[in-house]
Amino acid sequence: MRKLNPTLFLICAIAVVGIGFGVENEYYLGVATLMMINALNAAAFNILLGYTGIISMGQAAFFGIGAYIGAIVSVKLGLHPMFAVIIAPAVAFAIAWVVGYPVLKLHGHYLAMATLGFGMIIYIFMNEFDFITGGPSGFMGIGNFSLFGLELDTEKAFYIFMSGFFLLSIFLYEIFDKSFLHYKLKFIKNSESACRSYGINVIRTKLMVFSTVAAITALNGVFYTYYTHFISPVSFSFTYSIGLLCMAIVGGLGYISGGIIGAITLGFIPEVFATFEDFEMIIYGGLLAIVVMFFPGGIAGTLKKLVKKNA
């Protein structure tokens, strides 16, 4: 294992604490909370695409599965939110394992199509099986998240909880980035055949990564549900999968910081350009195009190059 690099963790910690103390406006706290959820999803997605080379266009499905399990546990069963925290990742892990077993043998655009198809199927099920999912109008009146008897009933309380989880996750991601597992995954990305000849069980490793990322995404989905108190299928459509892809690519593939930088950059666009009304999607697409065309390493990769040049 290589030495841990605390820079990213410290920057995030300072930012999160700074926002926690400095911002009283509930709206901005909400934006920050959603940004953290997106950042964790994008960072997890980055492990799939940037490290292992699995292009998955159906991540929104796992996010949605987590969110719906959270909603069902709260609204229909009336159980403690902790049940959802345990059940959702387990279910997502199992589903990802079953789906991934045949799908992960594919590569390139075939893999993209297969995962995309899976995402669409789940999305359509969310819309149509209204006796379970509430159909297009979704779930209302989802309760508060509670932890050890503490109910997170205010914007601020949830923000504090989420930032704790966010920092913990970044710390874990950083450990992953410096571990030997990371080399194994990048090896798989570069050449599966070479990997196989070294005796690495490629399919099993990919399956493990795919399922673990699905579980993480589902867990974030649970938090999303308890934060918004309302979910509908629209939040888990193809657009969200594409959004995660954009975040990871704009931020920088193959860097843990990539997903986080991407989520923050793209998360700011609607806020900053809100005055331009509907032009935010054009800016979104334009930024994605520019990064892919001219800065292949994304923001994190470009920054790293600059730092190296100066050093």
Add this chain to the structure above:
Amino acid sequence: MQFLYSGLTSGSVYGLVALGFNIIYNTTGIINFAQGEFVMIGGMLIYTLFAVMGLPFPIAFIGAVGGAFVMGILFEKVFIRLTKIKNELNLITVTIAASIIIRDLAMHFWGRDSLPVKEFIPVFNIQLPGGVMSSQSILVIAVSLFVAFGLNMFLKKSKYGKAMRASFDDPIAAETCGINVSNIRVMSFGVAALLGAVAGVIIAPIMFVTYDDGIMTGLKGFAAAILGGMGNFGAAIAGGLLLGILESFSASIIPSGLKDAVAFIVILIILFVKPDGLFGKKKVHRV
């Protein structure tokens, strides 16, 4: 039987979109996720030229299709040409980015509403064994078969078609033989956009045109292309028709809302069982 007829109509459209995917894939190896957007643009242009400006249909048709052709060429020149590192992932992503931009520009131009386009051929129903079919559906089917046939002849027989296939097989060898490979790549995007626009024009009177039509159309067309097998034009049309028929038959046994899921379930099954498509040749992967 009625399901068969309606399946054939929507299947023809999927087939045309799949053809567009195939042309670009065959010459450049790129999957163009903005293909559905070309269909939408075709529909939108015919709305503006024919329904709003009231031009005679042949002129409006040429205008719409020509406009899309130019757009396809610009698309290649801007997005594909300027991409620094041309690996599969980057090229897929840049087409996704382009599709977001095109869709949003279209929303600003034409608004969020569904736009109606009036019929450009006389509408009547034809009695067929076990059901009826409107003249418009027949037009859609006829046009797509004609286009597929013409395109196949073009690629097999004509000089340009052969040049297109050569530059996919081996760009360097093709270049040595005096083929301008980069021109061929530009052309293939132009032709794919043109095909998309043709599909957009002929279905415009049947279904309304909305700025975000492109997503579903593109995905279904992609599904059809994979179903048939990439790299084969006949297979693209066959894949499209098969998908259309399966969809409309399934609508008779399951709730219609689940109809869209059928296409994707079929695709997943195909990818598990025979990843190269029903009619595709098996590809050997070089290490």
